[in-house]
Amino acid sequence: MADNKGDFLRYAVMDADVYAMCVQHALSTEKEEIMGLLIGEVDTIHKRSYIKSTMILTRSDKKPDRVEISPEQICTASSYADKLAERMKRPWRVLGWYHSHPHITVWPSIVDLRTQATYQMMDPFFVGLIFSVYQTSGNSMNNSVYICCFQTVRNGSSCDKRCVNLEIAPSSLKSYNLEGSIKLPKILYEEEVKSHDEQTSEDMDNLTRLYNESIKTVELVHIVSYVAKPLAIDLEERLNITKKRIAELEKLKRRLIAQKNQ
Numbered sequence: 001m002a003d004n005k006g007d008f009l010r011y012a013v014m015d016a017d018v019y020a021m022c023v024q025h026a027l028s029t030e031k032e033e034i035m036g037l038l039i040g041e042v043d044t045i046h047k048r049s050y051i052k053s054t055m056i057l058t059r060s061d062k063k064p065d066r067v068e069i070s071p072e073q074i075c076t077a078s079s080y081a082d083k084l085a086e087r088m089k090r091p092w093r094v095l096g097w098y099h100s101h102p103h104i105t106v107w108p109s110i111v112d113l114r115t116q117a118t119y120q121m122m123d124p125f126f127v128g129l130i131f132s133v134y135q136t137s138g139n140s141m142n143n144s145v146y147i148c149c150f151q152t153v154r155n156g157s158s159c160d161k162r163c164v165n166l167e168i169a170p171s172s173l174k175s176y177n178l179e180g181s182i183k184l185p186k187i188l189y190e191e192e193v194k195s196h197d198e199q200t201s202e203d204m205d206n207l208t209r210l211y212n213e214s215i216k217t218v219e220l221v222h223i224v225s226y227v228a229k230p231l232a233i234d235l236e237e238r239l240n241i242t243k244k245r246i247a248e249l250e251k252l253k254r255r256l257i258a259q260k261n262q
């Protein structure tokens with residue numbers, strides 16, 4: 001397979017809101033890898049990507065290192081990107097994917113490099129992001145988040161990673177991107193209910209059924225207390241800051257109008 005040497009991504013710029021959302025998503029579970037698609041615009045002349053939004057994906061297979069994206073999911077994401085593009089009046093599209101590595105190093109696995117290579121065959125500027133979370137070093141209790149922004153280079157039959165520079169930029173006022181965050185608890189809830197229902201069968205005795213129900217309740221409480229509640233507090237805080245900012249800008253506007261009229 002020929003690697004198109006000329007076309008590769010040099011630089012990626014990610015909105016701070018999108019970064020926060022991906023990290024939040026990655027931290028939502030310590031047990032499994034999570035994944036999603038990245039949406040934004042690509043400057044093919046300067047080989048730069050501007051990541052403006054995400055779409056969280058539900059996992060059909062929750063096994064470790066199994067982060068496959070189905071063609072249906074890509075299709076749904078494309079039409080979601082089209083809708084966003086229309087709303088923002090910008091040429092937004094699906095430009096990459098992200099997934100998490102809980103407790104393991106940030107570097108892409110062979111499976112990740114191969115998956116990335118297949119995407120690059122369709123779009124040479126497609127980018128992969130990995131968030132490594134829940135990694136503690138030595139006796140330290142600090143939890144660090146590592147990010148790897150990469151593409152795959154093919155060397156004969158083997159695949160290597162090429163690191164892409166990543167910049168996290170302040171989100172512009174116009175493109176606040178909180179829709180995705182709001183969807184997170186709902187998606188996690190749906191995944192949990194689905195995987196629970198798959199494990200429950202008609203011929204189970206009452207005690208087993210009761211036990212399974214209690215496990216499901218515990219998992220759902222976990223989503224509420226560790227994801228939904230902190231998210232609500234965070235958004236509440238953000239609303240307060242935005243209100244303050246609006247008030248300050250209104251004050252500035254009045255002052256400028258007064259100066260102009262003097």
Ligand SMILES: [Zn+2]
Nearest residue numbers: 101108109112
């Ligand atoms: Zn991986």
